[in-house]
Amino acid sequence: MASIPNPDRLTSADPSPSTATGLAASGRRVLGIEAQALVAVAARIDGEFSAACDLMLAARGRVVCTGMGKSGHIARKIAATLASTGTPAFYVHPGEAAHGDLGMITDADVVLALSYSGESDEILLLLPVLKRQGNPLIAMTGRPLSSLAREADVHLDVSVPAEACPLDLAPTSSTTASLAMGDALAVALLEARGFTADDFARSHPAGALGRRLLLHxxxxxxxxxxxxxxxxxxxxxxxxxxxxxxxxxxxxxxxxxxxxxxxxxxxxxxxxxxxxxxxxxxxxxxxxxxxxxxxxxxxxxxxxxxxxxxxxxxxxxxxxxxxxxxxxxxxxxxxxxxxxx
Missing domain, CATH: 3.10.580.10 (CBS-domain)
Known part of the structure; x- marks a missing residue:
């Protein structure tokens, strides 16, 4: 009779062959779905993308990135990437903005708002104030007919065919698409500004790249x-x-x-x-x-x-x-x- 493995002795570092095969297949499936999502989003980079870049290039102030939940995490990363590649930017939490942090946004700033549904209450609550102040609004959503998309001056469509989550609940493909769109914006702006490796190093003086590019x-x-x-x-x-x-x-x-x-x-x-x-x-x-x-x-x-x-x-x-x-x-x-x- 075949022996029954003791479950107390099974660890993630030593999975059974069948489990290892299943985990690897799951990982490949996720990457395949997300790769398809990126291909779909790339096909939609058009005049709206160029218009978003033009608004950011023309801004007298900074690019203010905002978003709730997972979109908020992506917005933080986009702000950091923009700032380190020559486009002054920072992140504002939309919930905190409604309780005083809105004062951080001046009329010289461009707002980049992320919400896959385009219906995040915390962001929609800010729109009347931003409109009165005259801030150009760039929306990044997965729904072109959403409230946020309709109110925006420019809409970037990051809709994906499917989430990689088999339950279709956890933001996976959609956050990857938003992150990639943010990278696309940052690199397009970097090239438009003529941003160089030396410029990058000056904003990273403590890093290995900064030392390599700045130290003579x-x-x-x-x-x-x-x-x-x-x-x-x-x-x-x-x-x-x-x-x-x-x-x-x-x-x-x-x-x-x-x-x-x-x-x-x-x-x-x-x-x-x-x-x-x-x-x-x-x-x-x-x-x-x-x-x-x-x-x-x-x-x-x-x-x-x-x-x-x-x-x-x-x-x-x-x-x-x-x-x-x-x-x-x-x-x-x-x-x-x-x-x-």
Whole structure:
């Protein structure tokens, strides 16, 4: 007789084969339904979409996003995406707006209201005030004949063939469609404004992208007396003293005008010690240095230094100006401290 599994020992991390197959099939079904919903919404991006973008571009103030329940969560995300891509925006809870927060909306603002039914009481209650104040209204609903859609200056139809929820109750496909429409608005506005990667980084200075796009070599390099350098007449032992003193694992070799002649590194030292013919005290550094080393300019991005180091399997770089004068130095540890890598 087949043994009956103990239900207390079954966990979601160790489902039976049949359960695993069923869960995977359910997941694929949901994604398929939502993909179809997005295709349907994409087909309806037309003049109304362009009109919504024009209203936002022409706004003297900000885009105020609002919505209740799940639509409210989507509205928050749309506001955040707009704000980070060059379109000033924020979210207002419609319930709180009716109890004082409506004062946050000025007559210079455009209102983007989300309600799939188009009949959310909390939003409809605000419409007379917004109309009197003269706020352009963009509605995003799934019902073009709803009260909100009829009152709006521009209506974005995000209706979907079906919700992914088998009970047809939980907002699933509809919220995905609204979220995607918000992304479409944000990207269209981004392109219309000529918003660049640098602009994006300036609104994300604490993030990894901000550091990668805003941090320059001049921000992380060692400069002035902290740059290890010796003259062409220096001996290998004198170069080693300079390397030890500056603790960057290398030293530049420069001429009398400070122009780069070569580089001597810890790796060069190991190769030098393997050569019995080299006298550290009497051998000139120019005889054992690396000529034409990799360098970088101070105005380059720090991430470019990281890419250069990775590509050439090196751990340090000298920074030079247009005349090949050594103006700085940095190593991989400087980039790690700056969280560039």
């Amino acid at each position: 070599i001049s921000d992380v390099m060692h400069a002035g007396d902290d740059v290890p350098r010796v003259g062409a007449d220096a001996s290998v032992s004198e170069a080693l003293v300079e390397m030890s003193r500056k603790r960057l694992g290398m030293t530049a070799v420069v001429d009398d005008d400070g122009r780069l002649l070569g580089l001597y590194t810890d790796g060069d030292l190991r190769r030098t010690l393997d050569d019995d013919r080299v006298d550290l005290r009497n051998t000139r550094i120019v005889e054992v240095m690396t000529r034409a080393p990799k360098t970088i300019g101070s105005d380059a991005l720090a991430v470019e230094a990281a890419q250069l180091m990775e590509a050439h399997k090196i751990s340090g770089l000298l920074v030079v100006d247009a005349e090949q004068r050594v103006v700085g130095a940095l190593n991989i540890h400087d980039l790690l401290r700056a969280r560039v890598v």
